[in-house]
Amino acid sequence: MSILWNGLHLRIVTTAILIIGPSWVGDMVMAQSLFKVLKQADVxxxxxxxxxxxGLLQRMPEVRHSISHSxxxxxxxxxxxRRMGQKLRSQAYQQAIILPNSWKSALIPFWAKIPRRTGYRGEMRYGLVNDMRQMKPPRTVEQFVALGLPKNAQKIDVPNPRLNPGDVALQRLKLEYPQVPTLALCPGAEYGPAKxxxxxxxxxxxxxxKAEGWQIWIFGSEKDAPLGREIQSLAGVECLNLCGKTTLPEAVDLLSxxxxVISNDSGLMHVAAALDKPLIALxxxxxxxxxxxxxxxxxVLSLNLECSPCYQRTCPLKHLKCLRDIKPAAVLELLKED
Incomplete structure (x- = not known):
C-alpha cells in the first residue's frame, strides 16, 4: 500500500503475522480471540x-489468507x-505465533526465516522459538491471546470468538428448511466417549x-452418524440426522x-458458542x-465430581457418573429458561 505525499509515493509497511494454527476445531475457534486482538493493531x-x-477460517473476517497443509x-x-517453510520466505512475515506446543509445529516458521517466532516452551523448542513464553494462563483462550501481547502484559482482555456465516449459503438454507423452532444436538466428541x-x-x-412443536437437527462428523441413527431409533420420532452429511462450513451456516443447541464438550460446541446461540454445554x-x-x-452443566475432570477417553471407573447424573429434566429446564 502507498500514499501520495508532496508528490512522492510513500510505501506503508503493514505488519504481517503468520499464525501456526491448532489441529482441533474447538481450539481453532478459540484462536479467533487472538486474531481479534491482533487485528486491533492493524496487522x-x-x-x-x-x-x-x-472453511472455518473463511468465516473469520480477521484472517487475510488461510494457508492449508495436509x-x-x-x-x-x-x-x-521444510519445503513449505522455504516457500513462505517470500512472504516476509515479521512474526510467527505458534499455537501448538509441539516441537515439529515450530519447524515451518524457522525454515521460513521469520525473525520473531513466538510460542510457549512446549517440547523444549529453544532456537526454533526465539520469543519464548514460560507461564501459561489457566484458560486455553487466554493462552492463545497472551501470545499476541507483550511478555510483560499485566492484563489479558479476551474478546469472544464470533463466526460470520456465509450469506449465500444462508439464503439457500432458509429456503430449504422450514422456519420453526429448531433444536440442534451435537452428541459426538472427537476425544472419546468419556465426553x-x-x-x-x-x-x-x-x-x-418434538411434542412442543420443535424440529431437531443432529450434527457431527461421519463417525458420529451411528450416534445420530441411535438417537432417532430411541426417540421414535422424526429428526434430521446431518452427521457426516455436511462440511464444517455448512455446519456453521446451519447452526446459525x-x-x-445441546452439545458435549466438542468442536461443534465452540462453533455454536461463536455463533452466539443459546447453548447448553455438557x-x-x-x-x-x-x-x-x-x-x-x-x-454449562458440570457436576464437579471428585473423579472429574479425569481427561480420559473412557471412564476409568466404568460408571460415567459425571454425565449420567446430569438428567434430561435438568437440561429441559435450562432450555425453558432460554
Whole structure:
C-alpha cells in the first residue's frame, strides 16, 4: 500500500503475522480471540492450518489468507514442512505465533526465516522459538491471546470468538428448511466417549421438544452418524440426522439458523458458542474452567465430581457418573429458561 505525499509515493509497511494454527476445531475457534486482538493493531493475519480448517477460517473476517497443509496430526512430515517453510520466505512475515506446543509445529516458521517466532516452551523448542513464553494462563483462550501481547502484559482482555456465516449459503438454507423452532444436538466428541452425554438422554429431550412443536437437527462428523441413527431409533420420532452429511462450513451456516443447541464438550460446541446461540454445554471428563464455551448465551452443566475432570477417553471407573447424573429434566429446564 502507498500514499501520495508532496508528490512522492510513500510505501506503508503493514505488519504481517503468520499464525501456526491448532489441529482441533474447538481450539481453532478459540484462536479467533487472538486474531481479534491482533487485528486491533492493524496487522495482516495469515493462518497456516490443516486443510479441514479452511472453511472455518473463511468465516473469520480477521484472517487475510488461510494457508492449508495436509500433514496429518502427529506426523513429523520433515520434508513437507521444510519445503513449505522455504516457500513462505517470500512472504516476509515479521512474526510467527505458534499455537501448538509441539516441537515439529515450530519447524515451518524457522525454515521460513521469520525473525520473531513466538510460542510457549512446549517440547523444549529453544532456537526454533526465539520469543519464548514460560507461564501459561489457566484458560486455553487466554493462552492463545497472551501470545499476541507483550511478555510483560499485566492484563489479558479476551474478546469472544464470533463466526460470520456465509450469506449465500444462508439464503439457500432458509429456503430449504422450514422456519420453526429448531433444536440442534451435537452428541459426538472427537476425544472419546468419556465426553459424551448418554444417547438415551438425548432421545428423551428429542421426544419432549418434538411434542412442543420443535424440529431437531443432529450434527457431527461421519463417525458420529451411528450416534445420530441411535438417537432417532430411541426417540421414535422424526429428526434430521446431518452427521457426516455436511462440511464444517455448512455446519456453521446451519447452526446459525437454529434456536438452541445441546452439545458435549466438542468442536461443534465452540462453533455454536461463536455463533452466539443459546447453548447448553455438557461437561464430563474435561474441565469447563479451561475450555469453556465463550458466549454469554451459554450455560454449562458440570457436576464437579471428585473423579472429574479425569481427561480420559473412557471412564476409568466404568460408571460415567459425571454425565449420567446430569438428567434430561435438568437440561429441559435450562432450555425453558432460554
Amino acid at each position: 495482516n493475519i495469515d493462518v497456516l492450518a490443516p486443510t479441514w480448517s479452511q 500433514i496429518e496430526h502427529g506426523q513429523l512430515g520433515w520434508g513437507a514442512r 459424551c452425554w448418554p444417547l438415551e438422554y438425548y432421545a428423551t429431550v428429542v421426544k419432549q421438544k 439458523l437454529v434456536s438452541a 461437561y464430563g471428563s474435561s474441565n469447563p474452567g479451561m475450555t469453556p464455551p465463550l458466549s454469554t448465551h451459554a450455560r
